[in-house]
Amino acid sequence: MVILFRIDDRLIHAQVVVGWGRKLRPDRIILADDQVSAEDWEKELYSSAAEPDFKVTVLTLTDAADQISGGVFDSEKIFLLVRGPAEALEMLEMGLETNEINVGGLHFREGREKIMENVWIDDEETGFLRDIVKKGITLEARALPGDERITINSKVV
């Protein structure tokens, strides 16, 4: 069961492992990312950022969507992490179901505009988030579990 579906361009890092992880205590962190999946050393790097506190599984977007929807992780509490709106939308298009996505961090990059602290998006990403909202999903922006939950649906439609 996915207890947190998060978009964060830093992937697995201290806020995820310590800030969220020690609060919600997932059984496993699933990093769904085609780029990291393609490189053994990157997989090892991100896995070791969270282990031994949490089990980490790095999968391609397709494998993650298939395995989660297929019930492979139904008996576990899962943190699902993707790097951006495009990846989140792709997983939803592949059949992954969720009511809410946590927008945890999209940082400054050329072409992106700031919509709130820690959330910068470009036009294309705004479009992806709009498509996600159209599926009836709540986008809540929050870096840490103790921060105020801010729904950003209205900022992307």
Add this chain to the structure above:
Amino acid sequence: MTDKDITGIVVTHGQLGEELLKTVRLIVGEIYDCYALSGSDLGDEKTVESIRGILDANNTKKAVVFVDYFGGSCGASCVRATRGLEGVKVISGVNLPVLLDFVTKQGMMGFDEIVDHLIKRGRESVKIVDF
């Protein structure tokens, strides 16, 4: 038995302690009962006084005093302030992993156990990172 509320005091040269706590807040959110003191700004006498002041205000609790460098003036002030006190430990060589575990793992173990854990965590966090 576990101790959920151990006072933490970070005593360092310069603003290192304040910045360490700021960074801990950035990672975990608000933290409670943790204080930073600049031993080099305050000088020995005021550092000792400040540590004792914090400990006195929290006299029912246990405390860990973290110091950046054993062998420096801050370390000496910490020892002077806490010598002979029950339930107060000084740990030198403080780093970010140690403080993160201090604020997030307090409720999971007893006082002696968390002190041992923090020392182990600090030692293990210094390593060659090679992928």
